[in-house]
Amino acid sequence: MVARSEVMSGLLYGVRSGDWFTAGLGAVLVLALAWHYWQPGAGERLLVKRGGNVFLETSLARDRDVTVNGPLGVTRIEVRNHRARVISDPGPRQLCVREGWISRSGQAAICLPNQVSVEVVGKAGGYDSLSY
Amino acid sequence: MTASVTEEIEVTAEDHRLARLAALAVSLMWVDAALPSPLPGVKPGLANIVTLLVLRRYGFATAAWVSGLRVVAGSLLFGSFLTPGFMLSVSGASASLLVLWLAQALPEKWFGAVSLSVLAAFFHIGAQLAVVALWWMPSVNLMPSTPVFAAAAWIGGVANGLLAERLLAKEYHAATA
Numbered sequence: 001m002v003a004r005s006e007v008m009s010g011l012l013y014g015v016r017s018g019d020w021f022t023a024g025l026g027a028v029l030v031l032a033l034a035w036h037y038w039q040p041g042a043g044e045r046l047l048v049k050r051g052g053n054v055f056l057e058t059s060l061a062r063d064r065d066v067t068v069n070g071p072l073g074v075t076r077i078e079v080r081n082h083r084a085r086v087i088s089d090p091g092p093r094q095l096c097v098r099e100g101w102i103s104r105s106g107q108a109a110i111c112l113p114n115q116v117s118v119e120v121v122g123k124a125g126g127y128d129s130l131s132y
Numbered sequence: 133m134t135a136s137v138t139e140e141i142e143v144t145a146e147d148h149r150l151a152r153l154a155a156l157a158v159s160l161m162w163v164d165a166a167l168p169s170p171l172p173g174v175k176p177g178l179a180n181i182v183t184l185l186v187l188r189r190y191g192f193a194t195a196a197w198v199s200g201l202r203v204v205a206g207s208l209l210f211g212s213f214l215t216p217g218f219m220l221s222v223s224g225a226s227a228s229l230l231v232l233w234l235a236q237a238l239p240e241k242w243f244g245a246v247s248l249s250v251l252a253a254f255f256h257i258g259a260q261l262a263v264v265a266l267w268w269m270p271s272v273n274l275m276p277s278t279p280v281f282a283a284a285a286w287i288g289g290v291a292n293g294l295l296a297e298r299l300l301a302k303e304y305h306a307a308t309a
Binding site: 013 | 278279282285
């Protein structure tokens, strides 16, 4: 906030309080975009397996519903907003349903009785350790 | 912009001024084009300094004329008239002018050239990205690249705003000295 009559010197000559506000708002926008689109560690793809075999590999960026038929019945999975979860499963203990939303690379929800697993994998598709 | 077609086109002092300012803006476009760019499509947009100066000095109508003439004359010089690049120039310049028109309502006591420049830069790149995303490449997800373009707009907007502020003050000092 340098007065207009002041000597013309300094990089910020003539910058007013509102300018700080506008530039600050712009910087916030840039950071928000970067934060939103470049979230570090966020998984890229979702790997759904049935009985140890890949049933479906899909992008987390695309919202969709997946139903998988296992030995006990139907396991329902949903992908929303770069996250995935098991909505319902016929298994007795509901461990994979209680796992909740998974979004980070390496996170998984495993419905063992129904032989269905849902795993988030990174860009490189790191098949870590997932076996029955 | 009144011209009699019967005898001779009357050229007013206003026309001369517009032409002079537009020529200045076009020459700054050449400087822009000559500067090495880190990313295709990312330019400092030095010609917008002229738009800002004209807006503050002569008002919105003159600024719109200078900006429009700059886009058309510049594209003729660069050989890009009516090409996709020209469409990008037009959309960017139109969006900038729109936000500058709205930003005139901001009190000048608190909002200087930097505010105008940053707003114009963001709308400029926003409109261009919208054209590319909705019209040219609807199947490509451009969103992950938006932070880069937004950051470039921010840097260019602030830098041009600071330059414009200086030039306006210089003009002011020269006039009052």
